Amino acid sequence: MREIEPEFTANALTVLQRRYLKRGREGEILETPREMLRRVAEHVASADRLYDPEADVEKLADQFYELMARLEFIPNSPTLMNAGRELGQLSACFVLPVEDSMESIFEAIKNTALIHKSGGGTGFSFSHIRPHNDVVMSTKGISSGPLSFMRVFDVATETIKQGGTRRGANMAILRVDHPDIIKFITAKQKEGVLTNFNLSVGLTEEFMMAVKEERDYPLVNPRTGQEVKRLPARRVFDLIVNMAWASGEPGIIFLDRLNRDNPTPALGAIESTNPCGEQPLLPYESCNLGSINLSLMVRPGTDGLEIDWERLGQVTVRAVHFLDNVIDVNRYPLPQIEEMTKGNRKIGLGVMGFADFLIQLGVPYDSEPAVALADKVMGFIRREARTASATLAKKRGPFPNWEQSIYANKIELRNATLTTIAPTGTISIIAGTSSGIEPLFALSYVRNVLNDDELPELHPLFLQIAKERGFYSPDLIQQLAKRGSARGLDGVPEDVQAVFATAHDISPDWHIRMQAAFQKNTDNAVSKTVNFSHEATVEDIRKAYLLAFDLGCKGVTIYRDRSRSKQVLSLSETEGRLPEGTLAPRPRPRVTAGTTEKVKTGCGNLYITVNRDEHGICEVFTSTGKAGGCPSQSEATARLVSLALRSGVDIEAIIDQLKGIRCLSTVSRKNGGEIKVLSCPDAIGKAIEQNFKHNGNPVLTLNQDIGFEPDPEAKCPDCGSVLEHSSGCVTCPACGYSKCS
Numbered sequence: 001m002r003e004i005e006p007e008f009t010a011n012a013l014t015v016l017q018r019r020y021l022k023r024g025r026e027g028e029i030l031e032t033p034r035e036m037l038r039r040v041a042e043h044v045a046s047a048d049r050l051y052d053p054e055a056d057v058e059k060l061a062d063q064f065y066e067l068m069a070r071l072e073f074i075p076n077s078p079t080l081m082n083a084g085r086e087l088g089q090l091s092a093c094f095v096l097p098v099e100d101s102m103e104s105i106f107e108a109i110k111n112t113a114l115i116h117k118s119g120g121g122t123g124f125s126f127s128h129i130r131p132h133n134d135v136v137m138s139t140k141g142i143s144s145g146p147l148s149f150m151r152v153f154d155v156a157t158e159t160i161k162q163g164g165t166r167r168g169a170n171m172a173i174l175r176v177d178h179p180d181i182i183k184f185i186t187a188k189q190k191e192g193v194l195t196n197f198n199l200s201v202g203l204t205e206e207f208m209m210a211v212k213e214e215r216d217y218p219l220v221n222p223r224t225g226q227e228v229k230r231l232p233a234r235r236v237f238d239l240i241v242n243m244a245w246a247s248g249e250p251g252i253i254f255l256d257r258l259n260r261d262n263p264t265p266a267l268g269a270i271e272s273t274n275p276c277g278e279q280p281l282l283p284y285e286s287c288n289l290g291s292i293n294l295s296l297m298v299r300p301g302t303d304g305l306e307i308d309w310e311r312l313g314q315v316t317v318r319a320v321h322f323l324d325n326v327i328d329v330n331r332y333p334l335p336q337i338e339e340m341t342k343g344n345r346k347i348g349l350g351v352m353g354f355a356d357f358l359i360q361l362g363v364p365y366d367s368e369p370a371v372a373l374a375d376k377v378m379g380f381i382r383r384e385a386r387t388a389s390a391t392l393a394k395k396r397g398p399f400p401n402w403e404q405s406i407y408a409n410k411i412e413l414r415n416a417t418l419t420t421i422a423p424t425g426t427i428s429i430i431a432g433t434s435s436g437i438e439p440l441f442a443l444s445y446v447r448n449v450l451n452d453d454e455l456p457e458l459h460p461l462f463l464q465i466a467k468e469r470g471f472y473s474p475d476l477i478q479q480l481a482k483r484g485s486a487r488g489l490d491g492v493p494e495d496v497q498a499v500f501a502t503a504h505d506i507s508p509d510w511h512i513r514m515q516a517a518f519q520k521n522t523d524n525a526v527s528k529t530v531n532f533s534h535e536a537t538v539e540d541i542r543k544a545y546l547l548a549f550d551l552g553c554k555g556v557t558i559y560r561d562r563s564r565s566k567q568v569l570s571l572s573e574t575e576g577r578l579p580e581g582t583l584a585p586r587p588r589p590r591v592t593a594g595t596t597e598k599v600k601t602g603c604g605n606l607y608i609t610v611n612r613d614e615h616g617i618c619e620v621f622t623s624t625g626k627a628g629g630c631p632s633q634s635e636a637t638a639r640l641v642s643l644a645l646r647s648g649v650d651i652e653a654i655i656d657q658l659k660g661i662r663c664l665s666t667v668s669r670k671n672g673g674e675i676k677v678l679s680c681p682d683a684i685g686k687a688i689e690q691n692f693k694h695n696g697n698p699v700l701t702l703n704q705d706i707g708f709e710p711d712p713e714a715k716c717p718d719c720g721s722v723l724e725h726s727s728g729c730v731t732c733p734a735c736g737y738s739k740c741s
Contacts, residue, residue, distance in 0.1 A: 003062075006069040008033055009432045015736030016430065020080050034069070036080065041065035043084035047325035051396050064322055072297075072311075073319045074352075074427040075290040078119040079326055088331030089118035090288060091341070092422075093274035093348075097283035098149075100128045100223060105149050109156050112170070114333045116160045123171035123281065125271035126150060127202065130223040131179035145180045147187060150194060157196040169275040169739060173253055175202040176236065179219045179228050185239050188249050198275055198728070199250035200555065201240055208254075208549055211237045241542045244558050248725070252545060253277060253555040261523065263416040264344055266404040276728040277555045278422045278527035279348055284336040287346045287524075288326045289422045290319055294377065295353030295433040298360050305360050307377070313384045316349065320388035323347040324396075324414055345399040348420025348524055349385055351378070353433035355440050358499070359461050365439045365501040366510040371517045374437070378419070378521035385418040417523040425724075425731030425738045436727040437518055437528060440502050442484035444477065445722060445733055462486070462500055469493065503531040503726065504561065508544045516551035525554040527728040532560040537586060559725040586646045589613040595691055599683040602663065603630060606680055608638075608687040617692060618645050620684060634680045641684065651692055658685025 008016065013033065022031045022039075031039065038061075045061035067073045074080070076092040083090055094115050098108045112122050130136075132145030150172055157170060172194075174184040185201060187194055210217040210233035217236075218227040240250060258270045258280040270280045279287045292315055299308040327345050332338035354374070355365060363370050392414035399405075399416050407413055421437055428435045435441075443459045458477055466472035471491050479489060485502045486492045503511075511530040519526045530544055541558060548556045594611035609621040619642040622634040637658075644654055663679035677683040716723055716732035723730050723737075730739040 003034075004066055004069045006034055006037060006071065008430070011733075011736075012430045012432055015426060019426070019736060020077075020430075022085065037065055037068045039084040040075070040080060041068065043329055044079070044322055044325045047328040050328055060321075063318060067315065067318055067322070070296070071431045071433075072293050072315050073290060073322070074293070074424075074431050075322065075326065076288065076422070077426055079288065079290075080427075080430075081119060083326075083329070087118060088329075089120065089333060090326050090330045091120055091286040091332075092289055093123075093279040093281065093287040094120045094337065095123045095272045095274065095281035095283055095285055098124050098126055098128065100130055105129070105152075109153055111334055112153060113156055113160055116157060118333045120286070120333070121169040121171075121275040123173070123272040123274045123279075124153070125173045125175075125202070126184075127173070127175040127178050127271060128222050131221060131228075132183065134179075134221065134223060145183070146174060146178070147180060147183050150187075150197065154194050154196050170197045171200065171273055171275045171277065172197045173200050173202045173272045175255070176204060176207045177218060177220050179221060181219070181236070182239070185236075185243055185250055188247055189243065191247075198277070200253045200273075200277060201250050202253050202255045202271070205254075205256045207233055207237075210234075237545075238538075238542070241545060242538055244545075245536070245538045245541045245560055245563065247563055248557075248559040251277060251555060251557040251728070252548075254549065254553070257552070257554045258525070263407065263523075264401055264405045267344075267401060273525065273555075276423050276527040277557060278350075278420050278525045278728070280525055280554070281346070282340060282344075284334070284340040285344065285346065286332070286337050286341045287348050287417075287420070288323050288330070289348040289350065289420055290323050291350045291352040291422065291424050291427060291431075291436070292316065292319060292381065293353045293431045293433050294351050295356035295360065298357065304362065307361070309380065312377075312380065316381050316384040317388040319349050320347065320385050320415075320418065321392065323349060324389075324392055343399065343401045344416040345414060346417045346524075347415050348422060349381065349418060350421045350424075350436070350522075351381070352424040352428045352431060352436050354437040355434035356461060362495075362499055364498040365514070366506045371510075371513050374514055374517035375520060378421075378518050382419050382521045382523070386413065389414045389418055419522045420524040421518050421522055421526040421528070423527045423727030423729040423731070423738075425727065425729055426736045429733065429736050435724075435731070437514065437526070438503065438726040439506055440500065441724040441726055441733065442480075442502055443486055443500055444480040444484065459500070462496075465496060466492075469496070471496075503529075504533055506531070508532055508536075508540060508558075509547060512544055512547045512551060512553065512556070515548070515556075516553050519553055528557065529726045529728055530556060530558045531725065532558060534561040534563070535589070536560050557728040586615075588646070589618060592618065597683075597687045597690070599677055599687070601677060601680060601683065603680075606634065606683055608684055610687055610691040612691075616645075617651060617688060618642070620645070620688065622680070622684065630680065634684070637681050637684055641688070651688070655685045655689045655692070658682060659689070661685075 016033050017029060021029050021033065021036055024030050041064035042061045045057050045064050048055035048057050048060055078092050079090040082088055096108045096111055098105060115122050126146035129146040129149060130143045132143060134143040136143055153170060174181060187199060207217050214234045216230040217233045219229050219231060220226065221228050240252065243250060253273065259265065262270050268282050270282060273280045281287060297308050297312045298305045324345065324347060327342060332341065358365055358370055363373060390411060390413055393412040396414060398412040399414060402408060402412065405416060424436045440459060443462050445457060458480065466476065476491065480486065483489065485505050486500050487497045487505045508530050515526050515528045532540060544558060545556055592611035592613055594609055596607055596609045599606045599608060604624060607623045610617060611619045620638040622638045624631045624634065641654060645651065658681045661679045661681040677686060716735060716737050723732055731737065
């Protein structure tokens, strides 16, 4: 029988050639994509001989090859890269312990280097390290705290290129009741800090109840187990929310929920996850991940396409067999990792292509039917996976720690966990489908090609429907390349607009509800990004976090479009509590209307622009004429006034503070129709007052184009295309660059 030839897209071939195919000493490519899949299939199938010397490994290898060549299932990147090769490290996810001793900390740093070199990502809980300024008994000195050691991990990661193909990625988690939690929450307030870490605060049920009841909660020194102070839970929660609004970090992890589903609590508590948060693991555990391509799990029915349940079941069973075999043929970077991984045999089977799956079925992502489908499909996969694991257990025995697990004397399973929703940024490009369970990021994006030309690419399903229904045009492509979304676009039928939802078309509550639907049927956790528009408020983020808690999510990662690091709410380091009345400015609006006044001062002409949005006066700008003057002081005054206006400070109080300030250089006579002023601040105050009293005489001023506008700084370091924030990760849809997958 002739072997199936995989049909990769041009993008997929680019990714494979850049990052996956075997190369020689001079960098020359030594294998084709088909040969890569054959290499992986044969190596993974060989594990069957460990359990049955007479096993038909060649037949199984053909089945594994076909599974991947049809693009129905793709394992995680290290398996594709390293299976059947000298390195042989096939796991993507690791968690390492960090205890409260110098020996443990630097042992963890050494082990991190080994894991990153082999192509894996690492997660840590720093909650056991004593806080800053705590006593060190052995030296009678004081501790530098967990943040200082995190910087050492970060520097070590920066120096290591993972296997020549992947950059190191880390997750750092600190319990919300650690005395250094405020330093941790605000650690990335300054850009360029801890760039190789994703940060998540470990929230407890006790803390969340304290937030809802607006009461204090204790901070506990991990060295002594004693309470050292109390903080208002609501204000700490608000600090987390403000930081996430400003920069996307920290995320949140619900620790008690991770441990509610811990299959082996007798072996210890789960305190950390892998870098994208979807894989809770015990110290020294690793996990092997793989994803089913849901976009291929459809078939023609009487009323269009329908779900091919039979094929989905077959792929699930074979994928469980594949991932269980990976555990046996893997080469582990540390003996402790091999022992823990083989003791629990955790696997993480997930999905990709969910957005394309919904589109083919004609179901809008942000709808009740879509949430119901998520529940139904993932529930089916979980049941089929558990049946497959039980079948393997009958042939090979349950996982060695089964008697210490929650399954003891109930059901024998080969694997302690079976399902995970992981980010699939790179492997979804290989499979030619949408990423993970995310909605489409955009219907069109610009890909940079080798001659530095920019090539707009349209989503193939949208292109197909546009041509079939007669609304395709070159102008449409250009509009979509600029906007990203079809919603609200003239000429696109409303039903098509509804089905082709993009990440920023969908309200945050639908993102959360979809995550919760998948989490309901996932043993481990769900990696997903809740996308917010640039105009989203701090309150919007707060509501999303609380909804995620109420709906049973295990964690949340958010990203507000074009967010920047800003000065936000902070706790007093000396008092350990929030200063009363601390404020954070709302975002600058996209469109403002305002007036410009020309004021004659002793230093020359001063031009004062006062702008409004729907909430009222929101900003002030100043510029000076050719005569000079003190433009820096005027600009500084205007910036501070704008900050105060968008922070909700009473406008009349601002006016009162500015009016009456005198400067000897400024004329004090009324000159024509100009404002009589005593100084530049006095002029600004009077200009605001005049606009406030007369409600302005607005002239429309566009600060930026309305519509889809990617973050100008979010450019791929490899090819220069726009990066996507999805599945708790940052990936490039053009070349496959990924920060963490």
